[in-house]
Amino acid sequence: MRVIDTVGEMQQQANLWRREGRVIGFVPTMGYLHEGHLALMRCAKEKSDRVVVSVFVNPTQFGPGEDFERYPRDLDRDLGLMASLGVDVVFAPSVENMYPQGFQTYVEVLEVTRPLCGAKRPGHFRGVTTVVAKLFHIVKPHVAVFGEKDYQQLLTIRRMVQDLAMDVEIVGHPIVREPDGLAMSSRNVYLSPDERKQARLLSQALAEASRLVEAGERDGSALVSAARKILAQGPSIRIDYAELRDAETLEKMGALDRPGVLALAAYVGQARLIDNAVLQP
Numbered sequence: 001m002r003v004i005d006t007v008g009e010m011q012q013q014a015n016l017w018r019r020e021g022r023v024i025g026f027v028p029t030m031g032y033l034h035e036g037h038l039a040l041m042r043c044a045k046e047k048s049d050r051v052v053v054s055v056f057v058n059p060t061q062f063g064p065g066e067d068f069e070r071y072p073r074d075l076d077r078d079l080g081l082m083a084s085l086g087v088d089v090v091f092a093p094s095v096e097n098m099y100p101q102g103f104q105t106y107v108e109v110l111e112v113t114r115p116l117c118g119a120k121r122p123g124h125f126r127g128v129t130t131v132v133a134k135l136f137h138i139v140k141p142h143v144a145v146f147g148e149k150d151y152q153q154l155l156t157i158r159r160m161v162q163d164l165a166m167d168v169e170i171v172g173h174p175i176v177r178e179p180d181g182l183a184m185s186s187r188n189v190y191l192s193p194d195e196r197k198q199a200r201l202l203s204q205a206l207a208e209a210s211r212l213v214e215a216g217e218r219d220g221s222a223l224v225s226a227a228r229k230i231l232a233q234g235p236s237i238r239i240d241y242a243e244l245r246d247a248e249t250l251e252k253m254g255a256l257d258r259p260g261v262l263a264l265a266a267y268v269g270q271a272r273l274i275d276n277a278v279l280q281p
C-alpha cells in the first residue's frame with residue numbers, strides 16, 4: 001500500500017493507472033476509520049481494480065465553533081486497517097496542499113443543500129462539494145462510494161456529478177450499525193458510557209417510525225412525533241432536527257405518499273450525531 005501526500009504525485013499515479021486501463025475506485029473519508037468506512041472500501045474493491053482512500057479532515061466544511069480541531073485523528077491506526085483490507089493508495093494531503101495560498105474557487109449545489117444539515121451548518125455542503133470535486137480531479141476515479149448515513153451529502157454529490165457532467169459513477173452504501181443499532185460514526189468516540197447508551201435511541205426512533213409505516217400510518221407529523229417521543233427518553237439528547245422529507249428532492253412532505261426520508265440530527269452530550277431511514281409508502 002502506498003501513502004501519497006501531495007496532489008501532484010496522486011495525479012501521476014491516477015494517470016498511470018488510467019493509461020494501463022485500470023478501473024479506479026475511490027472512498028473519500030475524514031479518517032478515524034470504523035467498520036462503516038471499511039464496508040465502503042470493500043464495496044469499492046468489488047467495483048474496481050485499484051482502490052484509493054483519502055484521509056483528509058476538510059476545514060472548509062466545518063463552521064466556526066464546530067469540532068474541526070478536536071475531530072479524532074489517528075493516521076497510523078487507519079493505515080494498518082487499510083493495509084489489511086488491500087487498499088492500493090491512501091491519499092492523505094496536508095491542508096496547505098489542498099488549500100494553497102490564494103485559493104478562492106468553490107463548488108456549490110443549491111436546492112438540495114438548503115434544509116436539514118445545510119440549514120443547521122451554513123457553508124457545510126459548500127465545503128463538502130468543493131473538496132469532493134477537487135478530490136475527483138486529483139484521484140480521477142471511475143467509481144466513488146459514499147455512505148447513506150450522510151444521506152443529504154450523498155444526494156448533493158449525485159446532483160453535483162450530474163449537473164457538472166463529472167464522469168464518475170456514484171455508489172451509495174447502506175448504513176453500517178453497531179449491534180444495538182447505533183450508526184457507526186467517528187464522532188461516537190465523543191460519547192461517555194451513559195451517553196453511548198442513550199445514543200441507541202436515534203435508531204430506535206427511526207425503527208418506531210418504520211414500524212408505524214408498516215402498520216399503515218402515512219401522516220408525516222405523526223411519524224415525526226413518534227420519533228421525537230423516543231428521543232425525548234434520553235436526558236442528554238437535544239434534537240437539532242427531525243424531519244420527514246422527499247427521499248429524492250428533500251422537499252417537505254406532509255404525508256408519506258411517495259418515498260420519504262426521516263432524517264435526524266441530535267446532540268448526545270457534545271456529540272452531534274445524524275441518522276436516517278428511508279420510508280416507503
Ligand SMILES: Nc1ncnc2c1ncn2[C@@H]1O[C@H](COP(=O)(O)OP(=O)(O)OP(=O)(O)O)[C@@H](O)[C@H]1O
Nearest residue numbers: 029030031036146147149150175176184185186187
Ligand atoms: N455507519 C456508516 N455506514 C455507512 N457509511 C458510513 C458510516 N459512517 C460513515 N460513513 C461514510 O463514510 C464516508 C466518510 O465519512 P466520515 O469520515 O465523515 O465518517 P463518519 O464516521 O461519518 O464521521 P462523522 O460522522 O463523525 O463525521 C462518508 O461517505 C460517510 O457517509
Ligand SMILES: CC(C)(CO)[C@@H](O)C(=O)[O-]
Nearest residue numbers: 028029030058128131150
Ligand atoms: C465526503 C467527505 C470525506 C468530504 O470531506 C466528508 O464529508 C465525509 O467524510 O463524509
Ligand code: BAL
Nearest residue numbers: 030061062124150153
Ligand atoms: N460525515 C460528514 C462530515 C462532517 O460531519 O463534516
